[in-house]
Amino acid sequence: MSLARLAAILNFSKAHLSRIETAESAPPRGLSEKLDAVFGTEGLFIGLYPLARAQEFPDKYRRFMEASAAAALHESYTVTVPGLLQTPAFAEAILRSGDPFATDDEITDRLTARLSRQGRLHGIAPARYWFILDEVALHRPVGGPPTMRDQLSALLTLGDLRQVTIQVLPYSAGEHSEMGGSLTLLTLPSRSVVAYEEGSRSGTLIDDPDEVTTRRALYDLLRAQALSPKDSAVMISSALEGFDHAS
Numbered sequence: 001m002s003l004a005r006l007a008a009i010l011n012f013s014k015a016h017l018s019r020i021e022t023a024e025s026a027p028p029r030g031l032s033e034k035l036d037a038v039f040g041t042e043g044l045f046i047g048l049y050p051l052a053r054a055q056e057f058p059d060k061y062r063r064f065m066e067a068s069a070a071a072a073l074h075e076s077y078t079v080t081v082p083g084l085l086q087t088p089a090f091a092e093a094i095l096r097s098g099d100p101f102a103t104d105d106e107i108t109d110r111l112t113a114r115l116s117r118q119g120r121l122h123g124i125a126p127a128r129y130w131f132i133l134d135e136v137a138l139h140r141p142v143g144g145p146p147t148m149r150d151q152l153s154a155l156l157t158l159g160d161l162r163q164v165t166i167q168v169l170p171y172s173a174g175e176h177s178e179m180g181g182s183l184t185l186l187t188l189p190s191r192s193v194v195a196y197e198e199g200s201r202s203g204t205l206i207d208d209p210d211e212v213t214t215r216r217a218l219y220d221l222l223r224a225q226a227l228s229p230k231d232s233a234v235m236i237s238s239a240l241e242g243f244d245h246a247s
Contacts, residue, residue, distance in 0.1 A: 001038075010034050016105045027052050028112055064184075064196050064205050069120070073187035077132040077169070077178050077222050080142070081151060083114050084121060085131065085158055085166075090151040091115060093143035121164065130165045132219075132226050138168065138239035145246035152240040159233055167226035168235050176225065177218045185212075185219055 003021070007014040012031075020027050032045035039045075068074065076082055081090060088111065095110050096102070102110075120126060133155075141148050159166040169176070184196040195206040195215040206212055227235060 006038065009038055013105065019105070028108065064203065067186045067188065067194050067196075067205070068117075068184075070188055071127055071186035072189055073128045073130070074184065075130040075132075075187075075219060076182065076184040077134070077219065078137065078182040079134045080137045080140070081133065081155070082131060082182075084118055084129065085155060086114070087147070087151050087154050088115060089143055089147045093147060097142075121158070121161065126163045128163050128165075130167075130223075132167045132169055132222055133232075135168055135170045135235070138236060139242075141243070141246070145243045149240060149243045152236055152243065155236050156233060156240070159229065159236075165229055166232055166236075167223065167229055168232040169222060169226045170235070173225040176222060178222060183215060183219060183222075185216060 003017055004014055006012075007017050010017075010031075020031070027049065032049040035041070035045040036043055074084075080094065083091065086094065091114050092107065092111050095107050095114070099106075121129065138152065142151070155166060158164050181197060181199040184198075185193055186196070187193050192207075193212050193216065195212045197204050197206065197215075206215065226232070
């Protein structure tokens with residue numbers, strides 16, 4: 001069957017199907033079921049879909065994503081709301097601002113991949129998550145006031161989960177070691193720990209024990225400087241009220 005014919009049957013963009021065929025774009029949810037129906041392949045594409053999903057991230061991030069999926073404990077510091085806590089509207093605004101030249105199809109692929117990771121927060125036996133957010137994450141109006149209201153409300157809800165701890169690092173803490181980017185520590189089931197440092201355009205996975213120990217010490221300092229989870233929730237609520245009064 002020609003690509004043009006298949007696109008017509010699926011009511012799908014031919015250009016997007018072409019990118020999926022050549023592995024330039026990840027297949028969106030629901031496409032595998034439609035392909036099985038068109039070709040009568042009785043679940044073949046549904047079975048292949050998890051394998052395709054595993055290849056959604058560029059090579060330079062893949063080791064981090066694999067470690068993240070296996071980790072029993074996630075600890076992170078970020079200057080914005082991290083992907084695992086983002087609402088769909090907030091995530092889309094972040095993705096579009098990060099690559100303003102991306103097509104709508106590309107943004108849709110990336111958004112689907114990002115949101116799919118959030119299922120880890122709600123599994124039967126979820127990992128433990130410790131998030132430290134810079135205070136700026138509460139005030140920068142990503143996506144506009146309505147999007148921020150929903151995002152801050154989501155943070156309060158997620159912070160009530162027993163497996164999630166959220167702290168805010170306030171402006172009053174002053175300068176600190178991670179002002180130039182983000183830091184994530186992943187504790188694997190083997191109890192070994194890897195670190196991941198990320199800037200706006202690059203990321204580095206660190207598994208050297210001495211280097212990881214240094215990052216652990218830096219993260220512990222950030223945790224000591226941050227507000228308690230209870231006081232952090234109060235600050236998030238205050239920021240939410242500010243957006244309630246925004247136009």
